[in-house]
Amino acid sequence: xxxxxxxxxxxxxxxxxxxxxxxxxxxxxxxxxxxxxxxxxxxxxxxxxxxxxxxxxxxxxxxxxxxxxxxxxxxxxxxxxxxxxxxxxxxxxxxxxxxxxxxxxxxxxxxxxxxxxxxxxxxxxxxxxxxxxxxxxxxxxxxxxxxxxxxxxxxxxxx
Numbered sequence: 001x002x003x004x005x006x007x008x009x010x011x012x013x014x015x016x017x018x019x020x021x022x023x024x025x026x027x028x029x030x031x032x033x034x035x036x037x038x039x040x041x042x043x044x045x046x047x048x049x050x051x052x053x054x055x056x057x058x059x060x061x062x063x064x065x066x067x068x069x070x071x072x073x074x075x076x077x078x079x080x081x082x083x084x085x086x087x088x089x090x091x092x093x094x095x096x097x098x099x100x101x102x103x104x105x106x107x108x109x110x111x112x113x114x115x116x117x118x119x120x121x122x123x124x125x126x127x128x129x130x131x132x133x134x135x136x137x138x139x140x141x142x143x144x145x146x147x148x149x150x151x152x153x154x155x156x157x158x159x
Contacts, residue, residue, distance in 0.1 A: 105135020
């Protein structure tokens with residue numbers, strides 16, 4: 001398992017790069033996005049990645065989870081849990097070679113799931129599947145499952 005965490009930007013982009021490399025090698029890749037809303041910045045481009053890379057988002061709101069009202073957040077949590085159930089199914093069936101759970105670590109930060117919940121989901125994976133998790137904060141309990149951890153930090157460079 002690979003984890004990309006940290007305050008800097010680029011965690012999801014790095015995971016997408018890994019997805020493209022895997023797909024180019026003939027692997028089947030699934031990406032499940034959390035907390036980012038249903039809209040992609042360029043949906044036509046991402047649609048062209050199929051069938052090698054399939055991107056799923058179960059949220060219905062256009063905006064980021066952090067920007068939603070409390071009522072909308074409550075509604076989206078049910079959709080997010082559908083996404084988690086789909087992730088469990090994909091892991092249990094081995095439906096892909098690489099599974100990217102984009103911003104899943106943020107579900108712990110937002111008290112949608114616990115670290116133990118995520119650990120239970122991840123422990124169902126077999127050795128043939130690779131999983132990448134992204135998010136800002138990486139819990140020690142989850143980090144113990146990692147084969148590799150990448151931390152991304154923003155560094156301001158003075159002119």
